[in-house]
Amino acid sequence: MPLPRRRFAGLCSGGALAALTASALGASSSRAVAGAVARTHFKAIVIGSGFGGSVAALRLGRAGVDTLVLERGRQWPTSPTEAVFGSQERIDGRMFWFRSVAYWPGVAPVPVRPQPGVAEVSNEAHLDILCGAAVGGGSVVYTGATVPPPRPYFTSLYPPGLSYDEFAGRWFPLATRELGATTMPKDIYDAAPFTHSRLWDRHMRRAGYAPEPIGSTFDWDVLRAELRGTVRASATAGESDFGCSNGAKKSLDRTYLPRALATGNVQLRPLHEVRSVRRGRRGGYALEVRRMDASGTVLDVEEYTCDLLFVCAGTLNTNRLLVAARERGDLPDLPAALGSGFGGNGDQISLRTTLTERTGPAQGAPCASARFFHRDFAQPMRAESWQWLSAHSLPVLVTFAVTVDRENRGTFVYDRRTRRVVLTGWGPEAQRASARAMGQYDAAVLAANPGLVSVALDYPVPFTGHPLGGCAIGRCTDLEGRVAGHRGLYVLDGSLVPGNAGGANPSLTITALAERALARIVATGG
Template sequence: MRLVRRRFAGLCSGGALAALTAATLGAGGGRAFARAVARTHFRAVVIGSGFGGSVAALRLGEAGVDTLVLERGRQWPTSPTEAVFGSQERVDGRMFWFRSVAYWPGVLPLPVRPQPGVMEVSNEAHLDILCGAAVGGGSVVYTGATVAPPRRWFEALYPRGLSYDEFAGRWFPLATAALGATTMPRDVYDSPPFTHSRLWDRHMTRAGYPPVPAGSTFDWDVLRAELRGTVRASATAGESDFGCSNGAKKSLTRTYLPRALATGHVQLRPLHEVRAVRRGRRGGYALEVRRMDTAGRTLDVEEYTCDLLFVSAGTLNTNRLLVAARERGDLPDLPAALGSGFGGNGDQVSVRTALTDRPGPAQGAPCASTYFFHDRFAQPLRAESWQLLGAHGLPVLVTFAVTVDRGSRGTFRYDRGTGRVVLADWTPDKQRESARAMHAYDAEIIAANPGLVSAALGYPVPFTGHPLGGCTVGRCTDLEGRVAGHRGLYVVDGSLLPGNAGGANPSLTITALAERALAHIVAAGG
């Protein structure tokens, strides 16, 4: 029984989620507790606890479905005073998913201890793919921007059966409320750490493009506490890419996941990495699962089985799992189109130097404002006010942009020599049009604002923090994520999106699409 208790502590270490999981399993030490911890068969298994997986967990739990969420990453605690995560200014191995050398813009390539850190950086050919690796998935490492795509570009990209009116009237509002997204309050916007946001807005307005407030999942009360000095400065200091140690983000660990666990029908097991998926011997699905400790050491490899499998491992890892399952013969009848249609959402970053204005002593992380350009540039472009951790008064302003790239797509393929799934056909020219749009935007803002110049700062190679596609809705699945030809197999994450969110950060669309999918799946009984 001591080993069982030790194992449980490893599964659910620290915080409110652990307490809810313990409540689900019952008091430690008894037979019911031991059986619950040792169980490896569930009615439903959800792989991943990001935006799609958390929605699936909640809605299955509310429907009374016996559900297990398997998450490869750690459940990270929060602290009002301690720096839980590393950052660009405090580099350590907690930042990265099993890297031995730090790799991030503005970060020296310092040696770090490989471990299950919070961010995976996958160096694919000609493209770096960035994705979260933690309980809460990308919600732990994103910058909270929560915006819907414009109708025009949603309708241009998504299958006709997905009605924009339905999303705008029901699913986007539901997801916005459930994620806790609101716009930045005036008192926070007027504070010194957001001088750069106000300056960005002035530059946009002078150019004739008055921005609008962006929805955000930051907790403004925590930011106010930072401004008062009663908690450690995190969001107001520019921390975001590797998490906010003091809980300044309303990540999924504060929204969907606690609600899912509170149903009493959902278990969450962190540090459980699904390595393979195949048909079960008695029907359903079987998973090969590696269980790790917090240092990343393998504790054991087990088989889990389920009747219903929801693959929500994020675009990169959903493609890795399912393309490998098809090519190795574990699920040989998966759609031939699976793995194709990948896109990077047109992600671009620009840096401008303000020679006559000062953007403040520090640059707060939450995005305050956005503006969408439909037809001005080579591609439709959404510009967002961004920040630079470590600016410390330097006269620099950062813009993040996503473009509506309707044509540049790549394919995930299985490399039989290495046994790995890789992005096989991405080339530098596939981001050329989105880069052209960003350069034209930058030039226009600079021309309207004397004293601004472009700064040649950028990521080491082309990147995306918004990998999308590969298991496209309406092509590899039906409109609810049911995988063609595989009863009980669902995909509910960013891989459903058609390589592009349609002019938006994708978190809201992924959440809304998952809400719609689960509503139909639960109503239909599968």
């Protein structure tokens, strides 16, 4: 039963300190600050600071709710001159969440020091999954593409109670504004590092396909500073997959999260990894939390408790937490469907080389344009102009695509032998239809552009940076993310999306779903 609205709005403990990290709070010697750091009970706890978690933090904070955000990753600084992050050309352990060997397409497999790096790569059966591990979650390591799904695919994937007209009229525009997404300005598009973008567009037009500008959360003023040489080149040099050191992205630690902290009702504690979730002894929820330092050394393990729990740990880690909680008996009544319906959003990538046209001195990271194909290929798909960091004037162009795959799904299950949650039911065939659509697209572009050659990409294992599903909205939760049968338990992240975002990069959809959910949760009192 929802809490009465008046009671929900008054749940703030009255003066919880807004601070970016518990260690920052601890820098003061006052007893009040020390008490704030030591406190482990909050009215609401949000696990994760990605797109869903950041929305939850802001809207709960503005509703006056005493809220703590627990984030396993670091809060990374920015610098106008220094390389804060590693990259495909400066490989080090800062790129990866506790790996001893670097591992991702385009990254040489060299030894690195295990540490709480900015992105986790999980090697599941027949699929490698990348997800963010930082304050700001996936917004730190994505490429900023911010687009809604076309109406027919949204409608076919989501329950009837989620109206496309409502999302198109209210929630997608709100999320776009809050994320700060805009299309690439002409002066940036015309600059030398985006020669590859203009060339990609020309190839599309020759094939009879009109590319359209795409929303992006890159900060164009920072890119202009890069072009002037007043800050270190990052986005214009192709850095993106493991973060932009100079703040060229409007990541969530620059948008939603500071606004949440400014309410005075929200705390954020980085390097706090939630290891398990169960019912509290006196009601509500109890969390086992591992606190680390920046090197990854475990400082202690504590129990945190709350009345309202928002699980926003991202698709991979939300499934890990909740599937394990169900199977170990910590939350035994979680829905039987939990863990099922996982998909990789139809992610595909292809390279082609042009033998007669120049691609520019470097390939800037922001995506300038895209084109949606409804009936041209084996699956509906969105093709986007992408880039290769290491191109350095090489005549190579990259296309990234997301297809509308309604069929291929996997399931997260608990392996009692290893006590780990793993992906099952996902074989090599799961991405064949998406790969076929991408191949048909490549063939159409090559046929219209003499001098182009397709370059085969043969990675050892298929991969995705858009893991989705496992806690599908309308199946495991109601339309506001309330988990069936568990009062005060909510899921608001990519695991709500039913395995595919309908031909879109999923960040905008996740943000919009969370905005809609929180508006109703606050309005109805729970």
